[in-house]
Amino acid sequence: MPLAEAFRQELEAAVPSRGLISEPEQLKTYECDGLTGHRMLPALVVLPETTEQVQAVCSACHRHGIPFVARGAGTGLSGGATPVADGIVISLARMNRIIELDLASARVTVQPGVANLQVSEALLGEGFYYAPDPSSQQVCTIGGNVAENSGGAHCLKYGFTANHVLEALVVLPDGEAVRLGGETGPDLLGVFVGSEGTLGIATEVTLRVLRRPEAVRTILAGFATTDAAGGAVSDIVAAEILPSAMEMMDRLTIDAAEAAVQCQYPADAGAILIVELDGVEAQVEEDLVAVERVCRENGAGEIRLAADAVERALLWKGRKAAFAAMGRVSNDYYVQDGVVPRTKLPAVLRRIGELEQEYGLRVGNVFHAGDGNLHPLVLYDGRIEGQPEQAQRLAEAILEACIDAGGSLTGEHGIGLDKACSMPLLFGPDDLEAMKRVRRAFDPAGIANPGKLFPTPRLCGEVPGPYRAHPLEKAGLAERF
Secondary structure, three states, X not given: OOOOHHHHHHHHHHOOOOOEEOOHHHHHHHOOOOOOOOOOOOOEEEOOOOHHHHHHHHHHHHHHOOOEEEXXXXXXXXXXXXXXXXXXEEEOOOOOOEEEEEHHHOEEEEOOOOEHHHHHHHOOOOOEEOOOOOOOOOOOEHHHHHHHOOOOOOHHHHOOHHHOEEEEEEEOOOOOEEEEOOOOOOOHHHHHOOOOOOOOEEEEEEEEOEEOOOEEEEEEEEEOOHHHHHHHHHHHXXXXXXXXXXXXXXXXXXXXHHHHHOOXXXXXXXXXXXXXXEEOHHHHHHHHHHHHHHHHHOOOOOXXXXXXXXXXXXXXXXXXXXXXHHHHOOOEEEEOOXXXXXXXXXXXXXXXXXXXXXXXXXXXXXEEHHHOEXXXXXXXXXXXXXXXXXXXXXXXXXXXXXXXXXXXXXXXOOOOOOOHHHHHHHOOHHHHHHHHHHHHHHOOXXXXXXXXXXXXXXXXXXXXXXXXXXXHHHOOOOXXX
16 A cells, blocks of 8 residues: 555655665565565665654654554564565664763763674774674674664673663654663663564664673584583583583584585584683683583583684684575575573474474574573475475474473564464463553554564464463462463
């Protein structure tokens, strides 16, 4: 349905010239995010450059009842930035300025279109850095990180985006601008971070930055199996060692990374574990000896210690490239994102192996082993009839295995469109209604990223999947999650 001419004129007045995209060929750039299985052509794309312009666009959408979807770099993997029918996309790509470096207070204020890695690059030579580091950090934006509460390899020690956002200037769906953070009463900033664009649009974000550690040591250990590598992870944590990162890859993802970036990982390993330690040098060296001992006790074969920053980058090269590298071994792949307790890693990985056989598709496993955040990569060929649907069913079965093990639906990729239908597997009707009430408080008209997060009849059918009691609830140890 074409947008009303009056609405279009308001948008043209709200943003600078060339701030409106309407040609079908150009709109196709915005029809999906990293989850390419969901596509929708937006009616228009708007590219504001200031908070005031975002306010004007949101106000126009509110008056005319037009839905909008905020978009960063489009690297999300849950369909969170997929446009909605007859709606617009508000791209924050041009809002890419670093507004202030306040290093005396260890704070940096940026616009939402600033790339994640750009923040740390701006701090080079100042002795600071920004900790959350998604694998796509070279291109993903702070605005997108805030929307999804993104993590990364080093979230094990330093936490997710929510732990590093101090304040945000947010444009609500009706166009009002509010500043969240530091308020007494309800933690509205905590509510906003991770809300996936359903509560408004952050136009300025103040981040906590950290001093660079005195020492950083990185080792790579090769194991015969993922079970053995998972045992090392559990034993390292049991030894009261807190690495800044612990990452694991199985043989399939190792082969893909090797083909893509020649990372030179052990050729005979069924799984590799990357462990990074940082902090005071004396403590780091003591922990390093203990980590190497634990890896040996769990059957590690080759163990490599990076001698300098160049070797450290080489150890990380394959892990950072793992998702994109899967294109070397499969025509298509579906990235899943679930969480399990660390002690359940071996059992869940074995269950994923059983599901591979059951569904007849391969699964590559690469994950943040330290906090149990799995990223199974379901491989399929979209040219073969029925395989995309089969891949989606397998991905959903993996999520069920995560929940059955006492885990959760997502660690960092968000719910979006991808997992909305799975929400009733973990949350009961009362839980979902409470979440919807919060959403309505921010957006009574329901125009901000509609159709995401929650199951709807249109998306999931008339009866979404049944709520399944969490293991803690079954044991009588917790009320419903």
